[in-house]
Amino acid sequence: MIINFLKKVFLIDLLQGLSVTLKYQFTHKVTIQYPEKVKESRERFRGILRVYRDGEGKQLCIACKICQKACPEDCFDIEGQKNTEDNKMRPVKFDWKLYRCSFCGLCQEACPTDAIKLSKEFRMATRDKSKLFFTLDQMYSDYDLNKHFRGESKK
Numbered sequence: 001m002i003i004n005f006l007k008k009v010f011l012i013d014l015l016q017g018l019s020v021t022l023k024y025q026f027t028h029k030v031t032i033q034y035p036e037k038v039k040e041s042r043e044r045f046r047g048i049l050r051v052y053r054d055g056e057g058k059q060l061c062i063a064c065k066i067c068q069k070a071c072p073e074d075c076f077d078i079e080g081q082k083n084t085e086d087n088k089m090r091p092v093k094f095d096w097k098l099y100r101c102s103f104c105g106l107c108q109e110a111c112p113t114d115a116i117k118l119s120k121e122f123r124m125a126t127r128d129k130s131k132l133f134f135t136l137d138q139m140y141s142d143y144d145l146n147k148h149f150r151g152e153s154k155k
């Protein structure tokens with residue numbers, strides 16, 4: 001009884017609560033100011049599939065369609081044509097359905113030229129289903145996914 005009375009008089013409960021708040025002011029923060037700041041994904045995270053060029057900017061994809069055959073979800077529709085410059089097959093059509101993808105990684109494992117890789121990009125929420133369908137130009141790693149999904153170019 002007396003203890004409760006003294007606690008109320010000296011605002012002990014309030015001070016205890018404030019001490020917890022004060023303690024967390026000086027500890028490492030686990031939350032971030034999303035979407036202004038974006039946390040880096042884990043090493044093995046599988047995000048949106050991208051198509052890559054070599055160090056000189058030349059296409060790595062030879063339109064062999066092995067990824068298309070390996071995909072269990074029927075995500076790809078690839079067509080190739082012989083390039084007259086280097087006499088190699090190159091894709092002229094590379095449609096990819098993100099809305100079907102299960103991020104299994106079988107396509108990137110099957111690719112003989114390392115032309116495709118599942119990126120770290122996880123931000124793919126949209127109300128527009130057409131944005132979950134990618135064409136060849138949109139598949140390249142330098143295509144701006146921020147603009148694609150969020151209509152802005154900030155990272």
Ligand code: SF4
Binds near residue numbers: 102104105106
């Ligand atoms: S990650 Fe799997 S489901 Fe997605 S495109 Fe590649 S093979 Fe198909």
Ligand code: SF4
Binds near residue numbers: 060061063067112
């Ligand atoms: S991405 Fe790789 S597996 Fe798919 S068509 Fe191109 S070279 Fe072949």
